[in-house]
Amino acid sequence: MDDAGPSSEPDEGVAWIRxxxxxxxxxDLAALYDxxxxxxxxxxxxxxxxxxxxxxxxxDHARLYRTLMYGKGALSRSEREVIGVVVSVENRCHY
Numbered sequence: 138m139d140d141a142g143p144s145s146e147p148d149e150g151v152a153w154i155r156x157x158x159x160x161x162x163x164x165d166l167a168a169l170y171d172x173x174x175x176x177x178x179x180x181x182x183x184x185x186x187x188x189x190x191x192x193x194x195x196x197d198h199a200r201l202y203r204t205l206m207y208g209k210g211a212l213s214r215s216e217r218e219v220i221g222v223v224v225s226v227e228n229r230c231h232y
Contacts, residue, residue, distance in 0.1 A: 157189035166192045173199050183231075 159181055162170050169192050170181045188195035206217050225231070 154187045155190065156183075156186040159186075162189070166195075169195050169199075 157166060159170050166189055173181055173185055173195070175182060185195050185199060188198055206214065206221075212220075
């Protein structure tokens, strides 16, 4: 292994998805990134960036997320968040 920086190849057992970085986004993707930046960090969550090669799916994913986490239902927002954390831990996924 050389010191040229991170590999563009995935590590064994780790999912790897090519994304367009925020600073390289143009057109519709740049507009979607601007729309979906988090208030806390000012950046776009990785779970949305995975859609960068197909921006229409980014918009659809964001809409689904808002419905699941903020829509009417029997579970509170906190309960929904706990479910997300537990599932992510079980899947060894950074939430």
